[in-house]
Amino acid sequence: MSVTAIQNKLKIIDQSKAFQGFVIFVIVVSALSIGAHTYHLPPWLEKSLLVLDIGITVFFLFELIIRYLASDGPKSFFSKGWNIFDTVIVIGSLIPLGGSTVLLARLLRIFRVLRLVSMVPELxxxxxxxxxxxxxxxxxxxxxxxxxxxxxxxxxxxxxxxxxxxxxxxxxxxxxxxxxxxxxxxxxxxxxxxxxxxxxxxxxxxxxxxxxxxxxxxxxxxxxxxxxxxxxxxxxxxxxxxxEQQGILTTENVGSITAPNGLEQTSERVADNENRPATAAEIKQLHAKIDQLTALLLQQQNTQRQP
Missing domain, CATH: 1.10.287.70 (Helix Hairpins)
Structure with a gap:
Protein backbone atom coordinates (compact mmCIF):
# COMPACT_ATOMS: atom_id res chain seq x y z
CA MET A 1 0.00 0.00 0.00
CA SER A 2 1.40 3.37 -1.02
CA VAL A 3 2.03 6.25 1.33
CA THR A 4 -0.73 8.26 -0.35
CA ALA A 5 -3.25 5.47 0.18
CA ILE A 6 -2.33 5.21 3.86
CA GLN A 7 -2.64 8.97 4.23
CA ASN A 8 -6.07 8.91 2.57
CA LYS A 9 -7.24 6.20 4.96
CA LEU A 10 -5.95 8.21 7.93
CA LYS A 11 -7.82 11.25 6.63
CA ILE A 12 -11.01 9.21 6.44
CA ILE A 13 -10.49 8.02 10.02
CA ASP A 14 -9.66 11.51 11.30
CA GLN A 15 -12.65 13.11 9.57
CA SER A 16 -15.16 10.38 10.42
CA LYS A 17 -17.94 11.38 12.79
CA ALA A 18 -17.58 8.16 14.77
CA PHE A 19 -13.91 8.82 15.55
CA GLN A 20 -14.52 12.47 16.40
CA GLY A 21 -17.45 11.49 18.60
CA PHE A 22 -15.27 9.01 20.48
CA VAL A 23 -12.59 11.69 20.97
CA ILE A 24 -15.24 14.00 22.46
CA PHE A 25 -16.37 11.16 24.72
CA VAL A 26 -12.79 10.65 25.97
CA ILE A 27 -12.45 14.39 26.61
CA VAL A 28 -15.62 14.34 28.73
CA VAL A 29 -14.34 11.29 30.65
CA SER A 30 -11.04 13.11 31.19
CA ALA A 31 -12.91 16.13 32.58
CA LEU A 32 -14.88 13.91 34.97
CA SER A 33 -11.73 12.15 36.16
CA ILE A 34 -10.06 15.49 36.85
CA GLY A 35 -13.05 16.59 38.90
CA ALA A 36 -13.01 13.29 40.80
CA HIS A 37 -9.48 14.00 42.01
CA THR A 38 -10.82 16.96 44.02
CA TYR A 39 -12.74 14.59 46.31
CA HIS A 40 -11.45 12.33 49.07
CA LEU A 41 -11.48 8.93 47.39
CA PRO A 42 -10.50 5.46 48.59
CA PRO A 43 -7.01 4.26 47.56
CA TRP A 44 -8.32 1.69 45.05
CA LEU A 45 -10.31 4.36 43.23
CA GLU A 46 -7.31 6.69 43.17
CA LYS A 47 -5.26 3.95 41.51
CA SER A 48 -8.04 3.28 39.02
CA LEU A 49 -8.19 6.98 38.10
CA LEU A 50 -4.41 6.99 37.67
CA VAL A 51 -4.62 4.07 35.22
CA LEU A 52 -7.49 5.82 33.44
CA ASP A 53 -5.44 9.00 33.17
CA ILE A 54 -2.56 7.09 31.59
CA GLY A 55 -4.95 5.50 29.08
CA ILE A 56 -6.48 8.88 28.20
CA THR A 57 -3.03 10.43 27.71
CA VAL A 58 -1.96 7.58 25.42
CA PHE A 59 -5.18 7.89 23.42
CA PHE A 60 -4.74 11.64 22.99
CA LEU A 61 -1.18 11.07 21.80
CA PHE A 62 -2.39 8.38 19.38
CA GLU A 63 -5.13 10.68 18.06
CA LEU A 64 -2.67 13.53 17.57
CA ILE A 65 -0.30 11.24 15.63
CA ILE A 66 -3.17 10.17 13.35
CA ARG A 67 -4.07 13.79 12.69
CA TYR A 68 -0.42 14.65 12.00
CA LEU A 69 0.06 11.76 9.55
CA ALA A 70 -3.22 12.61 7.82
CA SER A 71 -2.07 16.17 7.15
CA ASP A 72 0.08 17.23 4.20
CA GLY A 73 3.34 17.55 6.13
CA PRO A 74 4.46 19.53 9.19
CA LYS A 75 3.87 22.90 7.54
CA SER A 76 0.25 22.08 6.81
CA PHE A 77 -0.28 20.64 10.29
CA PHE A 78 1.23 23.48 12.29
CA SER A 79 -0.31 26.16 10.06
CA LYS A 80 -3.57 25.58 11.96
CA GLY A 81 -3.70 27.21 15.36
CA TRP A 82 -5.97 24.51 16.82
CA ASN A 83 -3.40 21.83 15.98
CA ILE A 84 -0.73 23.79 17.83
CA PHE A 85 -3.08 24.20 20.77
CA ASP A 86 -3.84 20.47 20.90
CA THR A 87 -0.13 19.63 20.61
CA VAL A 88 0.75 21.82 23.58
CA ILE A 89 -2.07 20.29 25.65
CA VAL A 90 -1.06 16.71 24.80
CA ILE A 91 2.64 17.34 25.45
CA GLY A 92 1.75 18.93 28.79
CA SER A 93 -0.26 15.82 29.67
CA LEU A 94 2.87 13.67 29.30
CA ILE A 95 4.26 15.05 32.57
CA PRO A 96 3.97 12.18 35.10
CA LEU A 97 1.62 12.56 38.05
CA GLY A 98 4.10 11.22 40.58
CA GLY A 99 6.82 13.04 42.46
CA SER A 100 7.17 16.78 42.94
CA THR A 101 5.47 17.55 39.63
CA VAL A 102 2.10 16.14 40.67
CA LEU A 103 0.52 19.59 41.16
CA LEU A 104 1.86 20.92 37.86
CA ALA A 105 0.76 17.78 36.04
CA ARG A 106 -2.77 17.99 37.40
CA LEU A 107 -3.01 21.67 36.55
CA LEU A 108 -1.95 20.96 32.97
CA ARG A 109 -4.42 18.10 32.72
CA ILE A 110 -7.24 20.49 33.58
CA PHE A 111 -6.65 22.25 30.26
CA ARG A 112 -7.38 19.02 28.42
CA VAL A 113 -11.03 19.97 28.84
CA LEU A 114 -10.35 22.85 26.42
CA ARG A 115 -9.75 20.27 23.70
CA LEU A 116 -13.51 20.03 23.53
CA VAL A 117 -13.41 23.46 21.87
CA SER A 118 -11.02 22.25 19.17
CA MET A 119 -13.10 19.15 18.44
CA VAL A 120 -16.55 20.77 18.11
CA PRO A 121 -16.78 22.99 14.99
CA GLU A 122 -19.49 25.20 16.48
CA LEU A 123 -17.30 25.98 19.50
CA GLU A 244 -13.71 15.58 -0.30
CA GLN A 245 -15.43 12.74 1.54
CA GLN A 246 -17.15 11.72 -1.69
CA GLY A 247 -13.82 10.16 -2.60
CA ILE A 248 -11.45 10.67 -5.47
CA LEU A 249 -12.72 9.30 -8.80
CA THR A 250 -10.24 7.06 -10.59
CA THR A 251 -8.96 7.89 -14.02
CA GLU A 252 -10.92 4.98 -15.48
CA ASN A 253 -14.20 6.27 -14.10
CA VAL A 254 -13.54 9.72 -15.42
CA GLY A 255 -12.55 8.35 -18.80
CA SER A 256 -15.68 6.24 -19.08
CA ILE A 257 -17.97 9.23 -18.84
CA THR A 258 -19.04 10.86 -22.06
CA ALA A 259 -18.69 14.59 -21.97
CA PRO A 260 -21.92 16.58 -22.19
CA ASN A 261 -23.00 17.63 -25.62
CA GLY A 262 -21.36 20.87 -26.53
CA LEU A 263 -18.51 20.77 -23.99
CA GLU A 264 -16.01 19.58 -26.61
CA GLN A 265 -17.08 22.28 -29.00
CA THR A 266 -16.83 24.91 -26.26
CA SER A 267 -13.34 23.72 -25.31
CA GLU A 268 -12.26 23.67 -28.95
CA ARG A 269 -13.52 27.21 -29.46
CA VAL A 270 -11.57 28.34 -26.44
CA ALA A 271 -8.46 26.54 -27.71
CA ASP A 272 -8.80 27.97 -31.18
CA ASN A 273 -9.11 31.45 -29.75
CA GLU A 274 -6.36 30.98 -27.17
CA ASN A 275 -4.77 34.29 -28.03
CA ARG A 276 -8.10 36.12 -27.93
CA PRO A 277 -9.65 37.13 -24.57
CA ALA A 278 -12.82 35.13 -23.91
CA THR A 279 -16.07 37.01 -23.76
CA ALA A 280 -18.32 36.96 -20.72
CA ALA A 281 -20.89 34.83 -22.57
CA GLU A 282 -18.26 32.20 -23.48
CA ILE A 283 -16.99 32.02 -19.91
CA LYS A 284 -20.54 31.64 -18.58
CA GLN A 285 -21.27 28.89 -21.11
CA LEU A 286 -18.07 27.04 -20.22
CA HIS A 287 -18.88 27.22 -16.49
CA ALA A 288 -22.35 25.80 -17.18
CA LYS A 289 -20.88 22.86 -19.08
CA ILE A 290 -18.36 22.20 -16.30
CA ASP A 291 -21.16 22.17 -13.73
CA GLN A 292 -23.07 19.72 -15.91
CA LEU A 293 -20.04 17.41 -16.10
CA THR A 294 -19.55 17.58 -12.33
CA ALA A 295 -23.18 16.58 -11.79
CA LEU A 296 -22.72 13.60 -14.11
CA LEU A 297 -19.59 12.52 -12.21
CA LEU A 298 -21.36 12.63 -8.85
CA GLN A 299 -24.37 10.80 -10.32
CA GLN A 300 -22.20 7.96 -11.64
CA GLN A 301 -20.33 7.70 -8.35
CA ASN A 302 -23.60 7.41 -6.40
CA THR A 303 -24.83 4.77 -8.87
CA GLN A 304 -21.68 2.72 -8.37
CA ARG A 305 -22.06 2.84 -4.59
CA GLN A 306 -25.60 1.47 -4.70
CA PRO A 307 -25.84 -2.35 -4.33
Missing part, protein backbone atom coordinates in the same frame (compact mmCIF):
# COMPACT_ATOMS: atom_id res chain seq x y z
CA UNK A 124 -14.34 26.68 17.24
CA UNK A 125 -16.53 29.08 15.30
CA UNK A 126 -17.46 30.93 18.49
CA UNK A 127 -13.84 31.21 19.64
CA UNK A 128 -12.64 32.33 16.21
CA UNK A 129 -15.40 34.94 16.10
CA UNK A 130 -14.43 36.16 19.55
CA UNK A 131 -10.77 36.57 18.61
CA UNK A 132 -11.62 38.31 15.35
CA UNK A 133 -14.01 40.65 17.15
CA UNK A 134 -11.42 41.71 19.74
CA UNK A 135 -9.70 44.30 17.46
CA UNK A 136 -13.05 45.93 16.67
CA UNK A 137 -14.13 45.76 20.30
CA UNK A 138 -10.84 47.41 21.29
CA UNK A 139 -11.96 50.74 19.84
CA UNK A 140 -15.27 50.47 21.67
CA UNK A 141 -13.43 49.73 24.92
CA UNK A 142 -11.16 52.72 24.31
CA UNK A 143 -14.17 54.98 23.85
CA UNK A 144 -15.74 53.50 26.99
CA UNK A 145 -12.57 54.27 28.91
CA UNK A 146 -12.77 57.90 27.80
CA UNK A 147 -16.39 58.09 28.99
CA UNK A 148 -15.50 56.39 32.28
CA UNK A 149 -12.63 58.79 32.82
CA UNK A 150 -14.73 61.89 32.15
CA UNK A 151 -17.57 60.75 34.40
CA UNK A 152 -15.08 59.57 37.01
CA UNK A 153 -13.39 62.97 37.15
CA UNK A 154 -16.74 64.77 37.32
CA UNK A 155 -18.05 62.40 39.99
CA UNK A 156 -14.91 62.81 42.09
CA UNK A 157 -15.22 66.58 41.96
CA UNK A 158 -18.93 66.67 42.76
CA UNK A 159 -19.38 63.76 45.17
CA UNK A 160 -15.94 63.37 46.75
CA UNK A 161 -16.96 65.22 49.89
CA UNK A 162 -20.14 63.14 50.21
CA UNK A 163 -18.49 59.72 50.21
CA UNK A 164 -14.72 59.64 49.88
CA UNK A 165 -14.74 55.82 49.86
CA UNK A 166 -16.66 55.80 46.57
CA UNK A 167 -15.64 59.11 44.98
CA UNK A 168 -12.33 60.01 46.68
CA UNK A 169 -10.26 60.20 43.47
CA UNK A 170 -10.69 59.50 39.78
CA UNK A 171 -9.50 55.87 39.97
CA UNK A 172 -11.86 55.02 42.84
CA UNK A 173 -14.65 56.89 41.07
CA UNK A 174 -14.08 54.83 37.91
CA UNK A 175 -14.40 51.63 39.96
CA UNK A 176 -17.64 52.98 41.40
CA UNK A 177 -18.87 53.74 37.89
CA UNK A 178 -18.05 50.19 36.82
CA UNK A 179 -20.15 48.96 39.74
CA UNK A 180 -22.97 51.25 38.58
CA UNK A 181 -22.71 49.94 35.01
CA UNK A 182 -23.31 46.41 36.32
CA UNK A 183 -26.38 47.65 38.26
CA UNK A 184 -24.85 46.50 41.56
CA UNK A 185 -26.76 48.53 44.22
CA UNK A 186 -26.44 51.62 42.07
CA UNK A 187 -29.66 53.15 43.38
CA UNK A 188 -28.27 53.36 46.92
CA UNK A 189 -25.28 55.30 45.57
CA UNK A 190 -27.56 57.60 43.59
CA UNK A 191 -29.89 58.30 46.52
CA UNK A 192 -26.90 59.13 48.73
CA UNK A 193 -25.77 61.90 46.37
CA UNK A 194 -29.34 63.02 45.64
CA UNK A 195 -29.68 63.93 49.34
CA UNK A 196 -27.14 66.69 48.65
CA UNK A 197 -27.64 67.27 44.92
CA UNK A 198 -31.28 66.50 43.97
CA UNK A 199 -30.50 66.61 40.24
CA UNK A 200 -27.59 64.17 40.46
CA UNK A 201 -29.85 61.46 39.04
CA UNK A 202 -29.13 62.96 35.63
CA UNK A 203 -25.45 62.04 36.11
CA UNK A 204 -26.26 58.38 36.76
CA UNK A 205 -28.96 57.92 34.13
CA UNK A 206 -26.89 59.51 31.37
CA UNK A 207 -23.91 57.35 32.30
CA UNK A 208 -26.00 54.16 32.34
CA UNK A 209 -27.58 55.06 29.01
CA UNK A 210 -24.17 55.56 27.38
CA UNK A 211 -22.36 52.56 28.82
CA UNK A 212 -24.92 49.84 29.48
CA UNK A 213 -27.30 50.46 26.62
CA UNK A 214 -25.27 52.06 23.85
CA UNK A 215 -21.78 50.55 24.18
CA UNK A 216 -23.05 47.12 25.19
CA UNK A 217 -25.27 46.96 22.12
CA UNK A 218 -22.35 48.11 19.99
CA UNK A 219 -20.26 45.22 21.30
CA UNK A 220 -23.06 42.73 20.74
CA UNK A 221 -23.51 44.01 17.19
CA UNK A 222 -19.78 43.67 16.52
CA UNK A 223 -19.71 40.08 17.78
CA UNK A 224 -22.82 39.14 15.80
CA UNK A 225 -21.34 40.63 12.64
CA UNK A 226 -18.16 38.58 13.02
CA UNK A 227 -20.14 35.46 13.97
CA UNK A 228 -22.24 35.67 10.82
CA UNK A 229 -19.07 35.81 8.75
CA UNK A 230 -17.57 32.87 10.65
CA UNK A 231 -20.80 30.92 10.20
CA UNK A 232 -20.59 31.46 6.46
CA UNK A 233 -16.97 30.29 6.38
CA UNK A 234 -17.85 27.21 8.44
CA UNK A 235 -20.67 26.33 6.03
CA UNK A 236 -18.27 26.60 3.11
CA UNK A 237 -15.73 24.44 4.94
CA UNK A 238 -18.38 21.78 5.65
CA UNK A 239 -19.37 21.78 2.00
CA UNK A 240 -15.75 21.38 0.93
CA UNK A 241 -15.28 18.55 3.43
CA UNK A 242 -18.40 16.81 2.15
CA UNK A 243 -17.06 17.01 -1.40
Missing amino acids: RMLINALFKAIPRMGYIVLLMFVIFYIYGAVGSMLFGHINAFLWGDVSIAMLTLFRISTFESWTSIMYETMAVYPLSWMFYLSFIFLTTFTFLNMMVGTVLDVMSEESRLMSEAKLQLAI
